[in-house]
Amino acid sequence: MNNLQVPTAFRRNSPGLGLALAAFALAVLISFLVPAIPTLTACVVLGILFAALPWRGSVRAEVKPGLAIAARRLLRIGVVLLGFKLSLVNIAELGWLVLGMIVAIVVITFFFTWGIGRMLRLPGQQSVLIAAGFSICGASAIGAMAGVTRAKDSDTATPIALVTLCGTLAIALLPALRPLLGLDTAEFGMWVGASVHDVGQVVATAQIAGATALAVAVVVKLTRVAMLAPMVALAGVVAARADRVQAAAASAAGEPATDRGEVKRPAILPLFVVGFLAAVLVRTFVPLSDGFLEAAAYGQELVLGMALFGLGASISIGNLVRTGGRALVVALISWAVIALLSYGAVEIARAAGVAALG
Template sequence: MNRAANSASLRRISPGLALALVAFGLALLISFLVPAIPTLTACVVLGILFSALPWRNFVRTEVKPGLAIAARRLLRIGVVLLGFKLSLVNIAELGWLVLGMIVLIVVITFFFTWGLGRMMRLPGQQSLLIAAGFSICGASAIGAMAGMTRAKDSDTATPIALVTLCGTLAIAVLPALRPLLGLDSAEFGMWTGASVHDVGQVVATAQIAGATALAVAVVVKLTRVAMLAPMVALAGVVVARSDRKAAGASGASDELDESDAAVGTAADLTPVKRPAILPLFVVGFLAAVLVRTFVPLPDSFLEVAAYGQELVLGMALFGLGATISIGNLVRTGGRALAVALISWAVIALLSLGAVEIARAAGVAALG
């Protein structure tokens, strides 16, 4: 019986997973032909284009289950595999000044963007997801926060599109500003790693300035990635506290209405299901970081993990992109776009200020 059910489930999700896999292959080809376009960025764009096709409703029932699996479960697997890219030893080499500034930038940008989104009354969990994506590590952080809050795919899709848009713009904008700002290779690498969103976008931006810029940018960027777990945990505490306050207010309202007292009592007996403060896949991410730091892993394993991470994240981002309706994005995405652009500008300015402080202090990591 179980075997038959598993076989039926596999047949149901196979078309969508196969489509996501083909889209990832096409994204690889696009990135190979146009190196300035990261593979994961291409995956999101292909998903958005697929959602705009006139015949998408005809195939939606066939591919939707598989794309939903890709958008959620594969995204979480990708977050875990991302941990194998991160060594605490490399982060420590930046020195306490740079580390402190990176942490401060992440925290300030996160809460600024979250507060701005709430002030602009973005729907659902979009404020929190945009804050995570822009301050920490792009689509991976959005996926982690979405998993913690159990956000809807519709809430997740718009932040993914916005972080892709701004990260892609950064590939062109930041190198153009470099000569005007007088940044050397190492300083440009720090600015890129501290302000650009996804790892792929960081690589595409920093490599324009050479190997030194790329090396510094990747280490700085992975330091921001290390903030993923504590920021998810902190947001989990805040969300849980907000849920408790909402539940308490609802309970107080019930007590004021004597006619509903029995109903209120029955509701109080029903446990409220709240999101976990630290989801299992974030624990997996932390475990991967610790393994990468303290266990001498072979290069072949790290290469396979890197390829696997790009594969599952690419398929996941195509699935998320396919949930985006361009028409709805145009009609309702103005406020979200404003929040994203302001957040992007703030993190770029804060990161540039950190570069100037590091230059004045003569930080060895940038010398």
């Protein structure tokens, strides 16, 4: 029986996975021809375009299982591999002042965005997913938070689209604002690292100002990435508490357990987030070869690219236009707040003469 299941699963999933792999290859080519467009951003856009084309229902049905595998399992593998980019030693070199400000920015923008989303009554888990994507690390954070909140793909797709939109706009907008704000290269790098969402978007934005800006931006950005595990764990605690309150209310109303539709909640810290933490510790304390780190980086971009294409392919432009207005408002407000707070942190660091900023 098991011998038959593997080929059957392969035949079912291979069309969608093959399509996601081809889309990633096309995204790499697009990024090579137009360096201002990060590969992962191109993957999301290609997925949205695929969903918008008038394919026959049989075509969509053929690729749907594989795209679902990409959107969920590959995204989680990408989160694990992201940990190999993060060394606690490099984070410590920023100093306590900068570290404290980065943590404060992440926490403030997360709960502010979450609150705005709830106030505007965003559907499903969109509030917490937008908060995670904009305050922590873009699509990777959205995927991690979706795992602990049991978010549907339809809830995940809109935040992915919005974080891609705002991050792409940042690539053009932030360098244009730099001379107006009077930021030197290191200060610009800190601003970019603290306010732009995905790692790829940070690299695309900061490299415009040179190697110094890029180096500072990446370290600051990866410090935000380090907040992924504690914020996901905190969200898991809140979600578990909400479940208990709901179950207690249903029990008080005399509803049988089977009528309440109780299901087992995922672990407060999902296994792939534990894998992320393990990868961080390995990168910090184990001497890894440059070849391994380069392979991990390429692997992470590959699986995340395929995952983001799968998520993009689940976005309906019509539904996004009809129902995404409130989510767009939340995203733009969150983006503005994190940009302002990050600029304030740069000014404080400048006034304090932080060594990490040169």
